[in-house]
Amino acid sequence: AQRVTQPEKLLSVFKGAPVELKCNYSYSGSPELFWYVQYSRQRLQLLLRHISRESIKGFTADLNKGETSFHLKKPFAQEEDSAMYYCALTTHTGGFKTIFGAGTRLFVKA
Amino acid sequence: KAGVTQTPRYLIKTRGQQVTLSCSPISGHRSVSWYQQTPGQGLQFLFEYFSETQRNKGNFPGRFSGRQFSNSRSEMNVSTLELGDSALYLCASSLPTGTADNEQFFGPGTRLTVL
Numbered sequence A: 001a002q003r004v005t006q007p008e009k010l011l012s013v014f015k016g017a018p019v020e021l022k023c024n025y026s027y028s029g030s031p032e033l034f035w036y037v038q039y040s041r042q043r044l045q046l047l048l049r050h051i052s053r054e055s056i057k058g059f060t061a062d063l064n065k066g067e068t069s070f071h072l073k074k075p076f077a078q079e080e081d082s083a084m085y086y087c088a089l090t091t092h093t094g095g096f097k098t099i100f101g102a103g104t105r106l107f108v109k110a
Numbered sequence B: 001k002a003g004v005t006q007t008p009r010y011l012i013k014t015r016g017q018q019v020t021l022s023c024s025p026i027s028g029h030r031s032v033s034w035y036q037q038t039p040g041q042g043l044q045f046l047f048e049y050f051s052e053t054q055r056n057k058g059n060f061p062g063r064f065s066g067r068q069f070s071n072s073r074s075e076m077n078v079s080t081l082e083l084g085d086s087a088l089y090l091c092a093s094s095l096p097t098g099t100a101d102n103e104q105f106f107g108p109g110t111r112l113t114v115l
Helices: none
Strands: A003-006 A010-015 A019-021 A025-026 A032-038 A045-049 A059-065 A069-072 A083-091 A096-100 A104-110 B005-007 B010-013 B018-022 B029-039 B042-050 B052-055 B064-068 B076-077 B088-096 B110-114
Touching: A010 A019, A019 B110, A025 A045, A025 A069, A025 A104, A032 A059, A032 A069, A032 B076, A032 B088, A059 B052, A059 B076, A083 B005, A096 B029, A096 B052, B005 B088, B018 B110, B042 B064, B042 B076, B052 B064, B076 B088
Parallel strands: A010 A104, B010 B110
Antiparallel strands: A003 A025, A019 A069, A032 A045, A032 A083, A059 A069, A083 A096, A083 A104, B005 B018, B018 B076, B029 B042, B029 B088, B042 B052, B064 B076, B088 B110
């Protein structure tokens, strides 16, 4: 069965500190992995996807198939990074199906 | 370009009633997915529609159904409402890229309260 696990419900760091939001997945096929973010009073929106291998707002995420992980990292957290972060896995078997993790709330303190 | 819109934004129903929620995707997007978001279960996939066909379905009872029209607008229906159906229902649309690495664009959601 497909599953996405985000072990931390809340992560609190100081501004300028490194941040890592953990995500582990379970899927027998080749996964398409994403990080979505929801800022206060805004819609859920895509932050980055593993296939594009890009850095968005200073965040990066590397797919580690051996450890079945897709952790989100940023070397220096900013206060505006405070938000809810969701790791998601999309499969394409006859149609799209996206499984979301429970989410991690990141709080960056001044 | 207008974003995904959902109507109504808020809804209050009583147990046993039925409800229909509407979603208008971004122009040109043909895939529409629905999700239920609750504090206890998080975001759970309900179903996905593409070209008026349901292509995938999550683990929800048959009381949850949906459809998609030729203009890609989608509706979801919940019959015989239960207290546990109280949730934020999110709709998301995406382009038909043919692969799973497509970005989903989310609507603001419909907050359903069942009394």
